[in-house]
Amino acid sequence: MSNTAQIIVNIPARSLDKPFSYNIPINLPNIQVGSRVLVPFGNRKVEGFVVGLADENPETLKPILDVLDDHPWFDSNMLATANWLSEYYLCSLGEAMRLFIPGQSGIRTQKAYQAPAETDMKRVEALLSCKPEEYRTTLTYIYERGLATLPELTKLTGNMGAIIKFFLQHKLIVHADTVSKRGKANSTIIIKLAVSREVAEQIEQTLPKSKTAQRRLLSALLDTDTQELTAAQLRSLSITLETVKRLAAQGLVTTRSVPVFRNSYAGSHQRTTEVTLTLEQSHALQLITPAIHSGIHRSFLIHGVTGSGKTLVYIKAVAEARCLDRQAIILVPEIALTSQIVARFKAEFGDDVVVMHSKLSVGERHDAWRRLQTGQAGIVIGARSALFAPVSHLGLIIIDEEHEFTYKQEETPRYHAREVALTRARLSGATVILGSATPAVETYYQALQGEHILIPMNNRVDNTPMPPVTVVDMRQELAQGRRSVISQSLQDMLTETLAKKEQAVILLNRRGYSTFVLCRECGHVLKCRHCDISLVYHAPANVLRCHYCQERHTIPDTCPKCSSRYIRYFGAGTQKVEEALTALFPSARIVRMDQDTTGGKMAHDRILSAFAAGTYDILLGTQMVAKGHDIPNVTAVGIISADTALNLPDFRAAEKTFALLTQAAGRAGRGAKAGQVVMQTYNPEHYAVTAGAAHNYQAFYQEEIVFRRQLDYPPFSNLIKITVQAGDEITVHRNANLLAIELTQSLTKTDSAIIGPFPASVNKIKDVFRVNILIKTQGLSTVTRQLSALGMASRRDLIVDIDPVNVL
DNA sequence: AGCACGCCGACT
DNA sequence: GTCGGCGTGCTC
Numbered sequence: 001m002s003n004t005a006q007i008i009v010n011i012p013a014r015s016l017d018k019p020f021s022y023n024i025p026i027n028l029p030n031i032q033v034g035s036r037v038l039v040p041f042g043n044r045k046v047e048g049f050v051v052g053l054a055d056e057n058p059e060t061l062k063p064i065l066d067v068l069d070d071h072p073w074f075d076s077n078m079l080a081t082a083n084w085l086s087e088y089y090l091c092s093l094g095e096a097m098r099l100f101i102p103g104q105s106g107i108r109t110q111k112a113y114q115a116p117a118e119t120d121m122k123r124v125e126a127l128l129s130c131k132p133e134e135y136r137t138t139l140t141y142i143y144e145r146g147l148a149t150l151p152e153l154t155k156l157t158g159n160m161g162a163i164i165k166f167f168l169q170h171k172l173i174v175h176a177d178t179v180s181k182r183g184k185a186n187s188t189i190i191i192k193l194a195v196s197r198e199v200a201e202q203i204e205q206t207l208p209k210s211k212t213a214q215r216r217l218l219s220a221l222l223d224t225d226t227q228e229l230t231a232a233q234l235r236s237l238s239i240t241l242e243t244v245k246r247l248a249a250q251g252l253v254t255t256r257s258v259p260v261f262r263n264s265y266a267g268s269h270q271r272t273t274e275v276t277l278t279l280e281q282s283h284a285l286q287l288i289t290p291a292i293h294s295g296i297h298r299s300f301l302i303h304g305v306t307g308s309g310k311t312l313v314y315i316k317a318v319a320e321a322r323c324l325d326r327q328a329i330i331l332v333p334e335i336a337l338t339s340q341i342v343a344r345f346k347a348e349f350g351d352d353v354v355v356m357h358s359k360l361s362v363g364e365r366h367d368a369w370r371r372l373q374t375g376q377a378g379i380v381i382g383a384r385s386a387l388f389a390p391v392s393h394l395g396l397i398i399i400d401e402e403h404e405f406t407y408k409q410e411e412t413p414r415y416h417a418r419e420v421a422l423t424r425a426r427l428s429g430a431t432v433i434l435g436s437a438t439p440a441v442e443t444y445y446q447a448l449q450g451e452h453i454l455i456p457m458n459n460r461v462d463n464t465p466m467p468p469v470t471v472v473d474m475r476q477e478l479a480q481g482r483r484s485v486i487s488q489s490l491q492d493m494l495t496e497t498l499a500k501k502e503q504a505v506i507l508l509n510r511r512g513y514s515t516f517v518l519c520r521e522c523g524h525v526l527k528c529r530h531c532d533i534s535l536v537y538h539a540p541a542n543v544l545r546c547h548y549c550q551e552r553h554t555i556p557d558t559c560p561k562c563s564s565r566y567i568r569y570f571g572a573g574t575q576k577v578e579e580a581l582t583a584l585f586p587s588a589r590i591v592r593m594d595q596d597t598t599g600g601k602m603a604h605d606r607i608l609s610a611f612a613a614g615t616y617d618i619l620l621g622t623q624m625v626a627k628g629h630d631i632p633n634v635t636a637v638g639i640i641s642a643d644t645a646l647n648l649p650d651f652r653a654a655e656k657t658f659a660l661l662t663q664a665a666g667r668a669g670r671g672a673k674a675g676q677v678v679m680q681t682y683n684p685e686h687y688a689v690t691a692g693a694a695h696n697y698q699a700f701y702q703e704e705i706v707f708r709r710q711l712d713y714p715p716f717s718n719l720i721k722i723t724v725q726a727g728d729e730i731t732v733h734r735n736a737n738l739l740a741i742e743l744t745q746s747l748t749k750t751d752s753a754i755i756g757p758f759p760a761s762v763n764k765i766k767d768v769f770r771v772n773i774l775i776k777t778q779g780l781s782t783v784t785r786q787l788s789a790l791g792m793a794s795r796r797d798l799i800v801d802i803d804p805v806n807v808l
Numbered sequence: 809a810g811c812a813c814g815c816c817g818a819c820t
Numbered sequence: 821g822t823c824g825g826c827g828t829g830c831t832c
Contacts, residue, residue: 004832007832009832015830020832021832022832040832042831044831056832062832
């Protein structure tokens with residue numbers, strides 16, 4: 001038997017990123033690796049995670065105070081995943097483990113104080129004699145109560161800081177934090193009728209009309225065979241425990257608490273309505289099903305066009321996993337924009353599904369986690385955080401729209417859900433399904449390399465064709481003297497659509513409204529000679545600058561390609577487009593949707609449902625109008641400037657553009673009526689635009705992969721972004737330069753290139769200046785280990801981002 | 809992260 | 821002469 005435990009304390013500080021040893025007292029049974037415990041730490045009490053057991057000399061160690069859960073919270077797969085995550089993404093083990101628990105901590109502590117073991121009253125008097133009266137009142141209060149919490153004391157005499165400090169210093173009191181466990185609801189309640197049916201019926205009749213909830217509860221109880229109702233049934237009847245209490249007070253019902261049983265799903269059957277699978281769907285399942293049954297980790301990439309029926313494949317795969325009594329995690333990019341898929345899973349699997357919103361309260365999160373942990377539910381759908389659900393028999397992870405950038409967490413730990421999913425699944429022998437109409441270039445490359453099994457789904461379920469796309473060359477428009485942001489073709493399409501009483505969606509990628517410089521005559525965009533990346537206009541200095549290599553260029557008067565003088569900073573904001581539309585179609589009902597008009601998620605939903613209900617004719621907005629919804633009456637999609645994202649100084653610009661165009665085009669003609677799409681662009685011959693217009697992923701990929709290979713961008717390398725932060729501009733640049741030198745020296749043997757330092761695109765946030773350094777490497781694990789050894793992970797003025805999604 | 813200990817300026 | 825600033829260092 002081991003007598004000591006290695007424990008990671010749950011305190012978010014890099015300097016605590018090492019295990020501490022504690023004595024396991026004999027009265028605390030069942031402390032295992034993975035247990036959450038309460039330990040004394042300094043003069044505080046904190047939550048700790050047991051990561052190892054050993055035999056040491058327990059004499060010198062403090063003892064574990066308590067165990068927080070009945071069973072260890074972390075199983076070996078979760079622990080291994082956390083370990084991997086902390087090494088790969090260079091965060092502390094504690095930070096990685098914290099991802100797996102609901103909320104920040106499993107305990108709530110309150111500062112409290114008590115008398116020390118021995119008190120010398122003479123000394124106390126001497127010390128108090130020269131102090132104000134509050135000192136005496138406070139100390140008396142603590143001594144009389146035996147223990148007093150800080151809020152109590154504050155109420156007594158106001159701000160306590162100085163007094164407490166004085167007492168502590170002179171050892172008149174000692175720390176004695178009080179601790180309460182969170183979410184210890186490991187049982188559920190059963191309500192039973194306490195009187196005979198006849199009596200109950202009679203009472204139900206005679207209850208006053210006003211007590212509707214009580215009547216409903218009684219009649220629901222009478223409707224059952226056993227005269228019992230569960231808490232879940234109560235919830236579905238929307239009867240609160242308050243009502244139950246009232247009836248219980250009258251002696252009509254009794255309640256009892258029963259422990260929650262594991263695997264309540266086992267044996268019950270999913271209600272899959274018999275649907276005929278398409279050939280592609282059943283082919284996909286023929287590949288996936290054996291993998292799920294084998295219990296050997298495999299990963300699949302379903303490359304399926306919009307409307308090819310990926311969701312049904314997901315549902316069938318989840319059903320397979322559930323039949324084997326293994327759990328499934330389904331990740332969606334943003335729960336608010338994907339309510340359709342959630343609804344389908346709910347309809348299919350009912351209470352076996354747990355939905356994780358980002359806005360769940362800590363308590364609700366706890367409940368959701370607990371339902372999974374106890375086996376009351378076996379399916380979790382949610383954003384990336386659902387990946388850390390405490391399920392012990394993981395069988396399947398699905399990542400829908402795997403190319404979405406929301407899968408990357410933009411604060412520490414900066415993990416990518418796809419990578420973590422693959423790792424957790426590998427460690428658990430689970431299957432992974434990645435799904436997308438426009439897979440990330442990296443993912444598709446991996447699939448072609450055989451790392452994932454590629455499953456193409458090229459046909460729509462209903463065999464409707466993809467909408468035809470008209471590409472409008474805005475240079476031609478200008479040549480013909482048309483200066484409006486709305487091209488002739490777009491205007492014609494809208495006229496036609498409005499005449500037919502159908503609806504249109506207009507997408508404007510707002511992020512492009514500034515910065516880059518473009519020739520309106522030939523479409524040429526000024527680029528850096530060394531980086532093949534668009535130059536960015538910097539207003540204060542009035543220069544063009546490359547964000548990758550820092551080179552400065554003066555602004556030419558004429559286009560270097562065609563010598564035209566129509567060289568401009570390009571941009572058309574949403575408002576400008578709205579004005580133009582109103583001028584062209586005065587009677588059309590137009591609604592604008594962007595970050596400015598949607599205050600919160602509700603506004604977003606409200607606008608969309610109003611539009612779906614036909615309250616508006618034209619929906620104009622940023623990227624969010626391109627996602628998720630499926631409105632049959634939308635037959636026209638217009639894209640104002642298909643190429644704005646192309647000109648961002650980002651090596652993923654083409655990929656982002658292509659995905660957005662494909663997604664937007666997919667909005668048209670989802671119902672019985674045929675759709676059409678107009679894409680306006682200054683780069684009609686760019687492969688991201690032509691491939692997007694042709695709905696042709698292959699064409700895009702073939703071009704893009706060549707570019708990536710030439711410049712050694714991912715998937716042919718890994719990137720690491722290090723952001724240097726400082727309060728003033730001089731320091732930040734000095735530190736960044738020093739760091740760059742240090743990196744150059746220490747990474748010479750690792751096949752890495754160092755790019756920068758260059759100012760971050762947002763170079764000052766909340767008065768902190770930011771400068772980036774990029775490392776492009778072929779030996780990621782060696783480099784991360786070195787960075788770790790150099791102490792980069794614990795420096796507070798640095799942010800280390802492995803595989804950054806945003807390199808600017 | 810907290811909270812101690814510890815070494816230098818403005819006040820009774 | 822003290823109170824109190826927040827700079828380093830430690831927490832099993």
